[in-house]
Amino acid sequence: VLLEGGPVRGLTDQERWICQQIEEAGGQVYFMHNDPEGGVHDRYTYQHAKFVIVDGKTLVVCSENLGYKGMPADDKDDGTWGSRGACLVTDAPGVIARAQAILSADLDLAHKDIVRWGSDPYGPPPIGFTPVYTSGGWSYGAPFSIPLVLTGTFPFEVVHCPENGLHGLLGLVDRAGVGDTVLVEQMYERKYWGPRGSSPERDPNPRLEAYIEAARRGAQVRVLLDGYYDDPADPRGNRATCDYLNAIARREGLDLQARLSNPTGLGIHNKMVLARIGGRGYVHLGSINGSEDSAKANRELAIQVQADAAYDYLAAVFAHDWEVASRPYRLYLPIIKKSWGFGRVGTN
Template sequence: MQRWALVVLTLLLCLWLSSVAAIQIVEFCPDTYTKNEPDEYLVLAGTGPLADLIISDSVGSLRFPPSAVLDSRAVIARNGTAYRQTFGVSPEYEMMDSSPAIKNMVRKGDLRLGNEHDQLILTDHGTVIQTITWPGDVAPKQGQIHIYADGAWDRRMLMIGQSQLAPATYDNVTLTAFVSPDSSAGVFYDAVNSARQSIDLNVYELTDPAIGAALIEAVGRGVSVRVLLEGGPVGGISPAEKGVIRSLQEHQIPVMLLGGVSGVHARYRYDHAKYLVVDDSIVLVTSENFKPGGFPEEGTSGNRGWGVRVSDPRVAAYFAGVFSLDWSGVDIAPAPAGPGGGEEEASGTFQARSPAATFSDTTVTPVLAPDTSSLITDLIAGATHSVRIEQAYIKNTSAGTPNSFLKAAIDDARRGVTVQVILDSAWFNIDDDKDNDEMVAYINQVAAAEHLPLEARLADLTAQDLVKIHNKGVIVDDRQVLVSSINWNTVSPNENREAGLIIDSPGVGAYYAAVFATDWDARSGSSGGKIGRTVFDPLKGGIAAVVLVMIALAVRRRRA
């Protein structure tokens, strides 16, 4: 009998210990934007009693009130009122007594989360069950919320105010694929002109007066139109955009700037998305800004870009939700009215070769940066026989290590997957010492050194009558296609608001593969050996070789 009693007690003890061990710190923000960080906080998640847990650092400690129990998660803020002002909701507990509606922690000393270095220790009955140290477990950055998920800290960079959208996939979707400059304008204006209730538009830059006029016409039909723009684009808001903004405002169309509030930290480095939602049933997603070069008149030259018009209420609802989140932030403000001018115009003639095409029974997965941009790496890494990449540019990290998307593509080639890369050759992308021509040379040097099925080329703009390559597209195995606004640099997937779609469809894959092949094979015969074909300069190749050796040595040191 005593033996059975001992077994039961042991089991109960193990169950109790496991319930406590399941509680852990899963989120914290030590360095907020508020002076002296009264709104700093941490989050516990799990289930079980809290009275015997202690949270401490090297200076102070916190205990929970007697009888406290955790049934899911709880926020412990330094000052509950300050936390509410920043995050819009009250925490469950606070360290400093600021409100009778918020339960107080029992303090010993003064636990404050250090901005640049500190630690958090979670103990139960004197036994340490979790330790978090920074720098170390996380890299401190002002405004960053550190999240523990899937066994690791900070799988994505989450800044204060940013969304945390989960991946979603939709089957049996009907969509229309199009490319610029061939067929973009027709699809775009058909979508806008079909609106009967609402248009929500989010784009980095809107300079095309024809697009502005179409939105004004929609308002005349009784359509509710909202426009969200980037508040601080590179080079500032252009006179052409100011002119469009003024026209929209004169017709009572609200135009808001994301990141346009003085003294308020923007949630995103740039609002670089390019999409619109029509009547909560249609969403148009593209790589192109709403400028004449992205949506030129028929027969007029423009940028190479990709886009899709999705006719599906489920996908439209997803993007409508994203728009609502971004529209309601504290960092948006009405665009200032002001004189415009210098309207941009597309120029040059163009013979369209790729009409828009409609496909049914596709599978669509939205990709939002920074929330789910890791899906791009997963897409590329899942290739089995081919990856075709067309980008405005590719930038490696500031430390010189390969761009994460490019690294995934090179790793594909090391597995025998054929990888092709087209980059823009407009002067502003080949004029400096570290831009597209050097990147093409680097990629081809890697291919030559390792005998990989990997090749990069600069686009022949002359042969294609294109202004520039502004695309951010990927085709995997000729059936999965990425259409998005996400550039291949460090900031775009990690810090910007970006929007895109991964489409799984053999038909859509074949459509974009044909467009890619046209761009890949284009030759003008007048490029002087630089544009439209593989670029390999002996000097640059030698530099790339040295870089490869340095990277290899660095990797060996890390492994050692």
């Protein structure tokens, strides 16, 4: 197992306990870590990829981390509660070989940024720690609890950052035009890249601009972003992105809409782009968020596959999430007061 050594919210005691269980069962857990004072500089800003290879015969690629928020383990018959995401499982030998090559290169012990579990600060949880097994809930009805299973031969493309992830996605979206559809469901898409005080003109987000250009070529484009964790005051946040896209659509008369949503209770954690181009359905799914770091500095991995049934299934998920979404428009109404006028205010 290869994990990020400095996750955004730190390494939790639950995660330490899980690592301990794997090691005690005979597994090996490694961390990609950063220690500038010790002369160790990790190769990526974050090891953010989310994939599993089983016996060299099966590859699981996810938008979700392997935890209860993205993968609640409760009985779905009475609903559940968690973050929206998706996984793709394949036995395609070429795809698996590519993922294995990436993992082998990243987990090369010749690199100083790879350390084994048990090395400081990657130790066990406090003595007496009790793991938490509770997950899920009931507020979300889980209408897509039965996975889609397909058998056949499908064209795949493995895209990974920082090497080629951006070009892989843009190469797909840039093909969309009149009569085509692009559906984007992301944890976030930055309004612009670069520093916080920049702008779309100075530091455009090429992913976002590709969606806009697809709409300008005549495609129907829908962008659905997380509204649960979003900071409305962030000039690059999801609300700002939705306002930016919707303003362009209104000004130019484009078939382009953007909304915020929290369809499953704990936000959208998905990293998914769907496209129907020339009557054929494509799926882009993996770990890649819509930030500059994701495209240029992180280790990320995603799969692009042409499969009409997979597109249709995930487009239905998107449609569900779109319908429960909030529309990030600001509506200003006049204030009406009855029998109101200027006059002297008395005191008693």
